Amino acid sequence: MLASVRSATEGDGFVPPGTKDFDLPPIIEGVEWFTKPVLLVMVSVVLISVFFVLSARKAAVVPSKFQFAGESIYGFVRNDLAKDIIGHEFMRFVPYLFTLFVFILTNNIFGIVPFLQFPTMSHVAFPYVLAALSFFVFHYVGVRKHGVIKYIKDIAFMPGVPKPVYILLTPIELATFFLVRPLTLSLRLFANMFAGHLLLLVFILGGEYMLNDSLLIMKLFAPFSFLFGIALTFFEFMVQCLQAYIFTLLTALYIAGALADEH
Amino acid sequence: MSGNREENALWSIFGYLISGLLFWGGIGWAGDRWLGTTYLTLVGLLVGAGGAIYLVWLRFGRE
Numbered sequence: 001m002l003a004s005v006r007s008a009t010e011g012d013g014f015v016p017p018g019t020k021d022f023d024l025p026p027i028i029e030g031v032e033w034f035t036k037p038v039l040l041v042m043v044s045v046v047l048i049s050v051f052f053v054l055s056a057r058k059a060a061v062v063p064s065k066f067q068f069a070g071e072s073i074y075g076f077v078r079n080d081l082a083k084d085i086i087g088h089e090f091m092r093f094v095p096y097l098f099t100l101f102v103f104i105l106t107n108n109i110f111g112i113v114p115f116l117q118f119p120t121m122s123h124v125a126f127p128y129v130l131a132a133l134s135f136f137v138f139h140y141v142g143v144r145k146h147g148v149i150k151y152i153k154d155i156a157f158m159p160g161v162p163k164p165v166y167i168l169l170t171p172i173e174l175a176t177f178f179l180v181r182p183l184t185l186s187l188r189l190f191a192n193m194f195a196g197h198l199l200l201l202v203f204i205l206g207g208e209y210m211l212n213d214s215l216l217i218m219k220l221f222a223p224f225s226f227l228f229g230i231a232l233t234f235f236e237f238m239v240q241c242l243q244a245y246i247f248t249l250l251t252a253l254y255i256a257g258a259l260a261d262e263h
Numbered sequence: 264m265s266g267n268r269e270e271n272a273l274w275s276i277f278g279y280l281i282s283g284l285l286f287w288g289g290i291g292w293a294g295d296r297w298l299g300t301t302y303l304t305l306v307g308l309l310v311g312a313g314g315a316i317y318l319v320w321l322r323f324g325r326e
Contacts, residue, residue: 158318158321158322160321161321165317168287168310168314168317169314169317169318169321171286171287172279172282172283172286172287172311172314172315172318173318175282175285175286176275176278176279176281176282179282179285180278180281180282180285181278184277184278184281250274253274
């Protein structure tokens with residue numbers, strides 16, 4: 001991974017962080033697809049599996065700390081997300097929502113874990129796939145419950161509106177359900193992770209550059225840049241949790257909407 | 264849906280506004296390109312925003 005550690009002082013003057021900082025080289029030369037984000041996703045899958053298998057294996061009535069931690073996360077997704085939003089049919093969707101939440105959360109937090117320090121979701125392909133999955137799930141659920149024709153009709157034609165108004169409203173409804181929803185779902189997650197990583201790079205690399213500058217005044221102010229970088233790291237942690245939550249929350253809301261009898 | 268109606272409304276309003284602006288604004292923009300005018304984009308955006316707000320009212324306002 002050392003090959004991808006970057007310094008602000010290469011070349012002349014300060015090199016501001018940009019999109020090229022997300023273009024990481026393959027870890028093994030010649031294996032083009034195997035980059036850091038891919039490795040991080042694999043690591044996250046292993047970590048999550050091991051954590052929850054271990055926390056559930058020796059499940060006891062009086063839980064150990066480990067079991068308690070696992071059960072708190074599960075309980076949070078099951079009760080505060082699935083049950084509150086979807087209602088009586090919620091149990092079917094808990095596995096998906098739970099996996100989604102934990103997967104996104106872990107991969108987001110990789111952004112501030114020392115030495116890993118890269119949020120997987122700042123590569124837009126990962127949020128796209130997750131959003132496509134959620135898109136498929138909530139439409140599938142709706143189609144299964146209502147049948148294709150009734151489901152589309154429910155979306156496209158709001159009851160109690162004079163017919164000509166449908167020319168105005170139907171395109172908006174269809175665009176919302178089939179375009180804007182998956183797009184906002186993925187882009188919100190991607191943009192937050194991308195911008196957050198960029199923000200941290202600015203302050204950390206800026207601090208490094210100032211520290212290496214020949215002027216004393218620059219050296220003196222470098223610690224402030226680092227301090228700000230640390231403060232923003234805590235802020236990032238908050239954003240990372242929040243984004244995992246919002247993604248899961250919206251998926252649950254969309255499922256609930258697809259299950260509802262009428263809009 | 265259960266007790267989270269306000270929360271639902273909040274997210275739906277956001278989605279409707281975006282798609283209203285995108286769709287009708289896009290139509291207006293295409294019209295401008297086609298006819299060589301400059302005001303249709305604005306008209307489209309306003310129609311889209313209006314339609315979206317109407318839709319939000321239909322879905323969450325009337326009871």
